[in-house]
Amino acid sequence: MGADTKSLRLRIKSVDSTLHLTKAMGLVASSKIRRAGDAMQKARAYASAVKAAVAPLASGADAANSPYLRTDGDRTVLIVIAGDRGLCGGYNANVFRLARQFPDARILPIGKRAFERFGGTLYSSETMTPAAGLSLAQELCDGFVKEEFDRLGIIGTRYVSMMTQEADISWVLPLQKPENAPRSGMIFEPDAMTILNAALPEYVAGLLMAAVRESFASEVAARRMAMDSAGKNAQAMIDELQLAYNRARQGAITQEITEIVAGSGQG
Amino acid sequence: MNTFLLSITSPDGHLLHEKVYRLSLRGAEGDLAIMAGHIPFMTTVQKGEVRIIRADESVLTGTAEGGILTVTETETVLLSSGFCWDT
Numbered sequence: 001m002g003a004d005t006k007s008l009r010l011r012i013k014s015v016d017s018t019l020h021l022t023k024a025m026g027l028v029a030s031s032k033i034r035r036a037g038d039a040m041q042k043a044r045a046y047a048s049a050v051k052a053a054v055a056p057l058a059s060g061a062d063a064a065n066s067p068y069l070r071t072d073g074d075r076t077v078l079i080v081i082a083g084d085r086g087l088c089g090g091y092n093a094n095v096f097r098l099a100r101q102f103p104d105a106r107i108l109p110i111g112k113r114a115f116e117r118f119g120g121t122l123y124s125s126e127t128m129t130p131a132a133g134l135s136l137a138q139e140l141c142d143g144f145v146k147e148e149f150d151r152l153g154i155i156g157t158r159y160v161s162m163m164t165q166e167a168d169i170s171w172v173l174p175l176q177k178p179e180n181a182p183r184s185g186m187i188f189e190p191d192a193m194t195i196l197n198a199a200l201p202e203y204v205a206g207l208l209m210a211a212v213r214e215s216f217a218s219e220v221a222a223r224r225m226a227m228d229s230a231g232k233n234a235q236a237m238i239d240e241l242q243l244a245y246n247r248a249r250q251g252a253i254t255q256e257i258t259e260i261v262a263g264s265g266q267g
Numbered sequence: 268m269n270t271f272l273l274s275i276t277s278p279d280g281h282l283l284h285e286k287v288y289r290l291s292l293r294g295a296e297g298d299l300a301i302m303a304g305h306i307p308f309m310t311t312v313q314k315g316e317v318r319i320i321r322a323d324e325s326v327l328t329g330t331a332e333g334g335i336l337t338v339t340e341t342e343t344v345l346l347s348s349g350f351c352w353d354t
Contacts, residue, residue: 042278042279043278046278049274050335050346053335131348134349188309189295189296189309189310195295195335198295202346202348206346210278213278
């Protein structure tokens with residue numbers, strides 16, 4: 001019983017405090033999951049409503065001259081949505097890996113981790129407001145119309161289920177001309193192209209906020225899974241160390257008894 | 268009293284989804300009102316007051332920062348990323 005048991009005891013204590021940390025982070029993630037999921041559903045509903053509204057505008061012949069439908073050039077701007085924190089498995093790494101496939105793109109980060117990596121303006125992926133999204137979308141639409149760049153994409157994480165989230169890129173601009181969008185004699189005031197050009201910032205903001213909310217829901221789910229599995233590993237490690245500690249302690253006691261017995265035999 | 272289905276949607280979700288009697292707001296070319304049986308129509312919404320007379324004749328008012336108004340035969344949809352109800 002000496003240095004060996006002491007170092008084992010210290011390691012058990014250290015792994016135990018890690019276990020407490022992972023449990024606490026897992027509980028925080030669990031409490032956020034429902035709210036993040038609700039926000040994701042609402043933002044998805046808004047994005048699909050905006051898409052449905054823009055489709056008949058973009059499909060008409062009168063929209064062909066809209067600056068948002070030009071397809072020349074390949075200067076790319078990418079909005080990269082990562083988390084505000086780490087300890088969420090491969091969530092941030094998967095997003096950055098996808099962003100690395102576009103080395104020439106100008107990156108606009110959302111989330112503290114992306115901001116630390118790429119610089120620029122700090123937007124929180126958890127608390128970004130629709131107003132901030134609309135202002136960023138307005139800025140990007142102005143840049144696209146002034147031909148400062150030629151395509152706009154969003155790299156975020158698609159929420160498949162609690163267990164699965166996938167890093168994903170979606171292209172927002174130039175606008176894809178939808179096939180067979182119904183117009184059914186609709187009257188446009190003042191005209192389809194003017195409405196299209198005025199509605200585009202709302203459209204980009206809708207897709208952006210949907211991606212931000214979906215990525216945050218993915219982050220929270222990924223963190224819960226990561227903390228769950230880290231907690232299990234820590235518990236397994238504690239069990240193993242405890243066994244080694246008990247063996248060492250037992251060995252030391254046995255040795256002590258043997259020494260006492262041997263000592264009394266000599267006397 | 269003829270009513271029509273009105274949806275007001277923002278990134279915060281559906282703010283209203285019910286049958287109403289009249290919707291008034293500021294469109295691209297000035298103030299307008301939508302009632303049941305309006306022709307299919309689309310315009311941008313200017314920043315300003317949105318006034319709704321519900322089926323029970325109570326009045327709801329809110330403020331839109333902008334948006335898109337779409338009137339179809341089945342539903343009228345106001346999409347606005349900046350909409351709040353007056354308290």
